[in-house]
Amino acid sequence: MAGATSMHIGGDHAARFENKAATRETPLVKWTILVLALGFFAIFLLLPLVAVFVEAFRKGWETYVTALIDPDAWSAIKLTLLAAVISVPLNLVFGVAAAWCIAKFEFRGKQLLITLIDLPFSVSPVIAGLVFVLVFGAQGWFGSWLSENDIKIIFAVPGIVLATVFVTFPFVARELIPLMQAQGRDEEEAAVVLGAKGWQVFWHVTLPNIKWGLMYGVILTNARAMGEFGAVSVVSGHIRGQTNTLPLHVEILYNEYMFSAAFAVASLLALLALVTLVIKNWVEHQAARSYRETEQAS
Amino acid sequence: MSTAKSFRVLPGFKLTLGYTLGYMSLLILIPLSAVFLKTFELDWERFIEVVTAPQVVATYKLSFGASLLAAAINAVFGLLLAWALVRYSFPGKKLVDALVDLPFALPTAVAGIALTALYAKNGWIGQYLEPFGIKVAFTPVGVLVALVFIGLPFVVRTVQPILEDLDTELEEAAASLGAQRWQTFRHVILPILLPALLTGFALAFARAVGEYGSVIFIAGNLPYVSEITPLMIITRLEQYDYRGATAIASVMLIFSFILLLIINGLQAWTAKRTGRDR
Secondary structure: OHHHHOOOOOOOOHHHHHOOHHHOOOHHHHHHHHHHHHHHHHHHHHHHHHHHHHHHOOOHHHHHHHHHHOHHHHHHHHHHHHHHHHHHHHHHHHHHHHHHHHHHOOOOOHHHHHHHHHHHHHOOHHHHHHHHHHHHOOOOOOHHHHHHOOOOOOOOHHHHHHHHHHHHOOHHHHHHHHHHHHHOOHHHHHHHHOOOOHHHHHHHHHHHHHHHHHHHHHHHHHHHHHHOOHHHHHHHOOOOOOOOOHHHHHHHHHHOOOHHHHHHHHHHHHHHHHHHHHHHHHHHHHHHHHHHHHHHHO | OOOOOOOOOOOOHHHHHHHHHHHHHHHHHHHHHHHHHHHOOOOHHHHHHHHOOHHHHHHHHHHHHHHHHHHHHHHHHHHHHHHHHHHOOOOOHHHHHHHOOHHHHOOHHHHHHHHHHHHOOOOOOHHHHHHHOOOOOOOHHHHHHHHHHHHHHHHHHHHHHHHHHOOHHHHHHHHHOOOOHHHHHHHHHHHHHHHHHHHHHHHHHHHHHHOOHHHHHHHOOOOOOOOOHHHHHHHHHHOOOHHHHHHHHHHHHHHHHHHHHHHHHHHHHHHHHHOOOO
């Protein structure tokens, strides 16, 4: 599912099309398109975002702060951070390894491998949770062995981490594979011929070339890891103060009709989303700049 | 495409391929295979009985129907939005462009409760629909609204780069040959966009079918009316009916695999039609 999550290096094209009669619409058509497109954008994207913050402060600052300093909210924040701190590096290392073998070498079954890496994107988050219940749950493959040894995975923190790793699995790899394929292997081969060792090639030649793509993948991985709901919901068991992530905490508060508190916690996650978008934009900007610089140099 | 080399200059092929395959098998492939192995514990009649139970069939209809409709709505408005972002200048354009990705970044549970608040009887949007007898929250329409929300960026982000790459010459040639603007769009631009548009449509559809977090709050989850298929899996799990849950999951998985293949085909077609790698 490359297209939708891949880094997008755009730039402004409007002038190119607006300056020529042949590529311009009549003002009536233009304004109709603009009104329809931006109206749709405002109703479906902007309003929900604004609603989160308005609902969060509906009962004032005090309620807002109370919801956030609640011990259960804190333990949810900690667990959410833990899941992200584990799954981001794991999938980062995987993404680099996968992109390296796919982009720098030819082998049979490569296309199949790329398709398989995409798999977690097309699996419902609920199924992503279910698979770990089937493997580690009480009735699962390792269920009786785990309970004999007193190890809890499902309805405990390890299950949440596993589910998070599953749903964030493809992001870094998906970003790096096309990027490294486009860059080819000439620079790395030159470095090897000049006597560089494997790690030196990676650190000094490959990494500088892929750093923006890498960062982009990490941001997406992190956002999804912190925000995942369906998959962790299946494996969490919703034990307050123990196996609740932030999104699950939002659900619990909401289902208990503590709407302002639910939206207060949700506003933290919305803020995270906004920060993600800002960093993402900055990375795209940097990537576009370094792309232009290489273009000029060559 | 370069052909396979008999020798390799760069190091690390076996290490990285081995790690990739090992990590992927352990975390993704083996756990996923558990769904099918568990399903085989049911005999065929039982399996059919579980996956065609009337309540489950009602969820297929809603999940697939609403997802198709949402993807179609997104295809239309996503194209308009991509068009506006590429071809027109307007104040706040950069902000709009950045916020298109909001559904990717905003946790689904947050989207779910926000949409519910908006479309509830006394919500910002719901209160204006109420006098017309239109109910959105806690009905199948609510499911549709949530699926439109999460699917929009897929269409915009697949169509936008293709639009940006378009040369003005094509349209100028069409215009100089006497084509009206609409004819140019219909016969020159749309054929170029079509593979990307279909890809975006399929991506939005695939995402919508499996979506859970943003839907369950606004759906109301009434049996036979507004239950989606992923919720059915959760319901079965909560009843400790692991086989039932797994059987329904395997139906969804097979469908997802087929869609994944179709999407791959569409992306290859996009690449061929436009000469882009992605």
